Amino acid sequence: MRLTTLRRDGETQAGRVADGEVVLLPYRDVGELLASGADWRERAAEPTSPSVPLAEADFAPLTPHPEKIICVGVNYASHIAEVGLPTPEHLTIFAKYSRSLIGAYDDIVLPPQSRAVDWEVELGVVIGSPVRHADAEEALAAVAGYTIVNDVSMRDWQLRTSQFLQGKTFEASTPVGPFLVTPDEVDHARALDMTCAVDDTVMQKAGTDELLFPVGEIIAYVSSIITLVPGDLIATGTPAGIGAARKPPVFLAAGQTLRTAISGLGEQANRCVAG
Numbered sequence: 583m584r585l586t587t588l589r590r591d592g593e594t595q596a597g598r599v600a601d602g603e604v605v606l607l608p609y610r611d612v613g614e615l616l617a618s619g620a621d622w623r624e625r626a627a628e629p630t631s632p633s634v635p636l637a638e639a640d641f642a643p644l645t646p647h648p649e650k651i652i653c654v655g656v657n658y659a660s661h662i663a664e665v666g667l668p669t670p671e672h673l674t675i676f677a678k679y680s681r682s683l684i685g686a687y688d689d690i691v692l693p694p695q696s697r698a699v700d701w702e703v704e705l706g707v708v709i710g711s712p713v714r715h716a717d718a719e720e721a722l723a724a725v726a727g728y729t730i731v732n733d734v735s736m737r738d739w740q741l742r743t744s745q746f747l748q749g750k751t752f753e754a755s756t757p758v759g760p761f762l763v764t765p766d767e768v769d770h771a772r773a774l775d776m777t778c779a780v781d782d783t784v785m786q787k788a789g790t791d792e793l794l795f796p797v798g799e800i801i802a803y804v805s806s807i808i809t810l811v812p813g814d815l816i817a818t819g820t821p822a823g824i825g826a827a828r829k830p831p832v833f834l835a836a837g838q839t840l841r842t843a844i845s846g847l848g849e850q851a852n853r854c855v856a857g
Contacts, residue, residue, distance in 0.1 A: 643683035700825040
């Protein structure tokens with residue numbers, strides 16, 4: 583199953599993607615659908631009307647208002663090597679706020695206060711049922727589906743202090759979506775190809791099978807700290823190829839388009855505009 587959240591008439595609405603159409607569901611967004619009960623899959627599969635052509639869809643952030651956005655850092659050996667950090671013994675985690683989220687085809691407004699806006703393709707995980715003190719198997723059972731996240735980062739703000747949230751959660755900077763794809767369609771995203779390109783130049787290319795801490799371990803670890811609830815979003819980390827690690831560094835500029843794709847999950851295309 584493939585779900586999405588669209589903008590319609592100044593509001594948002596969840597939908598199920600099927601046969602080139604988005605079948606509209608009676609929920610404001612995918613997060614509200616997931617929170618509607620353990621039978622959300624059955625609810626999402628019910629025949630409803632109307633529908634809109636997929637080609638005309640205006641994609642909102644997949645889960646516009648998650649209770650939590652958990653991000654994982656330094657989770658690919660290639661990225662650890664390019665930034666010169668030791669291999670972590672434990673997960674590196676930080677948070678974002680929902681105001682940072684944008685849709686899969688929305689513009690990225692480059693903030694005037696940053697001169698170092700960078701890209702990070704990441705596998706996104708959306709939680710479908712409450713999970714606390716889980717082992718890895720129980721953790722995977724709590725996954726509603728997978729999506730694409732680009733953890734667009736303002737490096738000059740991120741590196742101001744040892745606590746780098748301030749460079750990670752600028753308002754309207756993080757594309758999420760366009761789809762939630764259920765685990766059965768992508769084998770729990772165990773081996774999906776990932777790319778991130780600026781215009782036509784591929785900057786990052788890797789596979790989700792390169793994660794140091796895989797999805798089940800990530801969810802289990804976080805669930806030992808706090809309860810994860812339906813609609814929560816986890817970004818699992820980025821591979822090598824970030825702009826800040828290049829010599830000389832390369833960052834996003836107005837007029838460029840950031841293109842992010844994960845096989846089986848779709849793609850994003852976000853035009854960069856001056857703020």
